[in-house]
Amino acid sequence: MQISVYFPHELQRALKNISPLVEKIYLVGGAIRDALLYKASHDFDFIVKGDTIKMARNTANILKGAFFVLDDEREYGRVLFTNEEGVLYILDFTPLSRGNILDDLQARDFTINAMAVDLAKPGELIDPFGAEKDLREKNLQTCTAESFAVDPVRVLRAIRFSINLGLEIHKDTQKALAKNVASLPDVSSERKRDEIFRILEGNSVTGAVQMMDAFGMLPFIIPELVELVNFHQPPPHVMNGWEHTIKVLEYCEDMCSYFEKGAVDLNCPPALQTAFKCLKTFQLQIQELFKQGFVSQRSIRGLFLMAALYHDVGKLHAQKKMIDGRIYFVDHGRISADLAVKRGQELALANKELRWLKSVVGNHMLVRSIPLESEKVETRKAVFRFYRAAGASGIWVCLLSLADVLATYGETLTQERWGKALDRCDLLLDAWFNKQREWISPDLIYNGNDLQSKFGLLPGATLGAILEKLREAQATGIVGNQKEADRLIMSAIKADQ
Known part of the structure; x- marks a missing residue:
């Protein structure tokens, strides 16, 4: 069978230069499978008969990419490079280990990945196990x-x-x-x-x-999820812990589709479709956040969905029966966050990922405490304190909170309750994207050095607390000029004496 595999032109040039340096080089696996499915591939696996590490290093040099030895003993090498369009490609090089390509292919995982193309004969597909047929028959x-x-x-x-x-x-x-x-x-x-x-x-x-x-x-x-199976939740929950988590995950997936790609699944609940219309003004800004991440191999989307899976895993450890006979899940956000971080550590996530995961899971209940009918100062104070707790992850906390509310109430969710949930998220997202300098991170009238020189404060906890009080007062609009700042600081100093 004939096949055509697309290589970025930079890689084509590199392979043409280095192929003569080894006896044989085969493209194998996923890139061939993707070509048969008419999909673009950014991962290319090569089996080399020759000096694998040397070839991988030479490829990286030509491409001006990064080279890594994945396994020194077995001579596995990896090259990462970004093309002119900014697309990251991953190239893995492994040695021909069983004497011939057919035996090597038989050692692979699934038939659909056990195909090869000899780069000396680029149009000919080597398919000893019927992979093309399995793909065609969805097997x-x-x-x-x-x-x-x-x-x-x-x-x-x-x-x-x-x-x-x-x-x-x-x-x-x-x-x-x-x-x-x-x-x-x-x-x-x-x-x-x-x-x-x-x-x-x-x-x-x-x-x-x-x-x-x-x-x-x-x-x-993911053993923590097992405890949620058949875990009873009292009203207003309409599902047990496992069913609730699955629904939250499903709704978070729907939100990823909308905010990341602008696509609305017509099968998603009408309430979510309403949410997308209400929050449409933030879609492009949130879309940009999806492009960010903490490590190149893992996306913010994956972390967000992991947060969805873990947002309630602490409930079993947090449930308490109060004197009124009702069951409450006291501080379950923090407990869930600790369990999520522990699992993340066992999966060797980066520290930045762990901090983000802890913040999103740990703060997912905060959105519900934002007042909508209070005086403006109280509302701004609540918004400020929300972002002091959640930071930049607060955007994701908002999205998770919406999924949580919808899964909690299910068909019993009233328009009034859902409207308030949307209003809170709209308020928080607007503050982050449009009023950050005023409501969240104002330029302080005085910094720490100013407090020391003008007010005689010494470095320490008191100075830090007064700075935080000043920041909140400016963010809520209580303090708007130097005179008001002086009055606030002097009052705080007097109260501390």
């Missing part, structure tokens, strides 16, 4: 019966490929998958993290999580 099966036992992380890949490519997992593959789920703890934290985030950044994350639950994977990858 996912392993190359060998031992595939999952050889590498248990492949059970997560099976979920990802099934969901993202719309493939049915073959019944024999299902049996082998279920048999090897318990081996997931043997997989390194980094590899589990990478596969989990590929799922979180893919299609139908909700469906993927439900599939992982059906195969019994959750205790081995």
